[in-house]
Every structure is written in C-alpha cells, then in structure tokens.
Amino acid sequence: MWYVYIIRSVSFPDQVYTGATADPKQRIADHNAGKSPHTSKFTPWKLCWYCAFPDKFKALEFERYLKSHSGRAFANKRLCPPSSLLRISFA
Secondary structure: OEEEEEEEEOOOOOOEEEEEEOOHHHHHHHHHOOOOOOOHHHOOEEEEEEEEEOOHHHHHHHHHHHOOHHHHHHHHHHHOOOOOOOOOOOO
C-alpha cells in the first residue's frame, strides 16, 4: 500500500508539502526531524490529508497531479484548506 499525503507547517501555515510514501508515519516523523531539506526550515508539520493507493505507480501519479497548478488549487479548496490543521494521526 502506498500513500499520498499533504502536510502543513504549524509555524508557517502558508507552507504546504505534498508527498508519497509507503510508510506515512515514519515519513512525517522524518519531516519533523529535519531530514528533508525542503521541509526542514518550516518544522513542525501536521498531517492535513492522506489517501491510500494499491500501488506505487498510482500514488506517484496522483502526487504529480497534486503538485501541478490545477492540483494545488484542488487540494487547497477540497483537501487541505489553508484554515485547516486537522488532527489526523496514524495509530
């Protein structure tokens, strides 16, 4: 199972990152630990949205869409509005 996720910076709410991973719990921990150069400046991060996909190809395809101009607009309106910092966690 692969996941596409959107995280939002708690300190800088305008900063949003979209990614794909097989282990979302570990990946978000890596973002918060500063292990990703792109997200290390804006820690801490909160999970805003995620979705499971049956295979890596489908997940990467949807991640690519969410990183496009129209995908960002869709995500900001429907998946992770700027005013939201949902409390979603992986148990």
